[in-house]
Amino acid sequence: MAVRPLTRMIEGMPWSHYFPEQCVRSALAYQPLPGDVFIVSYPKCGTTWLQYIVYNIYSGGVPPRNREQFWDNTPFLEMRGAERSVLRSKPGAIKTHLPFDRQPYSPQAKYLYITRNPFDCCVSYYYHTKHLPGYCFGQATFDDFFELFITGDVEFGDYFDHLLSWYEHRSDPNVLFLTYEELKGDTSAAVVKIAGFLGNEYAARLCREPTLVDRILEAAALGNMKKVFNSCDFPVTEEQKAACIKEQERQAAASVEDLVRRPMTGEFVRKGAVGDWKGHFSPVQVQRMLERIRVKTAGSDVMDLWKDVDIPR
16 A cells, blocks of 8 residues: 555645644635735745745844744744734735645735755655654655655645746746745845845845845854754644544554654754755656656746756756
């Protein structure tokens, strides 16, 4: 029997039990307010890094005191629900992992979308799913996850469908389309671009304060982010606990109570590297991914986003 993460269907999409059903439904029904800013991505494409950059642009390079302050200013819509994600004080940004056709949308809102090459995304998503106990996927191998990713049978659906849904809107005036590799290659330039998109006042502040970009870069450095996020214990809901009880035969080696309360076994913010795929993909998997790319992106130039990145062609 195929090994797969623990999810259930809500509104036609697979969701883990980290996302309470009522929160998912309210998130999908959310009506954006004028001035809302959204940070959107497929999972493990640089969302947290972009959130941290945006947070520090807004704060003038003053990092959050703790993860609670960070989550309050950049709430995860699908995890918290609409009511708890409405920003009581602005500026701030709302995180989502939704494709364009499910994303709460308004021309009066702004959207920063970040993507990452499919090879590195697949590897990072594997470790994320493996290390969070609520997925009941801790014994799975990369080969197991690859089989799910290559067919789009994962939480938040198919990578390519998600990417293409937003790529079509990359030139919209209220959308800033970014790649993880772009941020990695010239983070300073990306910070300036992001600040200008957020508002003239933030771009002007960068000009007035020559050291501000450096402060933002320091605050958003991988090591500083790890101090906040890698101590993060995800909330455990009664719904998640009940779902894991149904999985106890598959997880007989650990008590259900221990399973759902166990902290993440790896790092939420992991390597942040470009090219991690090289240590995971077999030659056959590379060819299968290339064929998937060929089929899913036929007629689109979307893969040109990574024409200068060292990935298979």
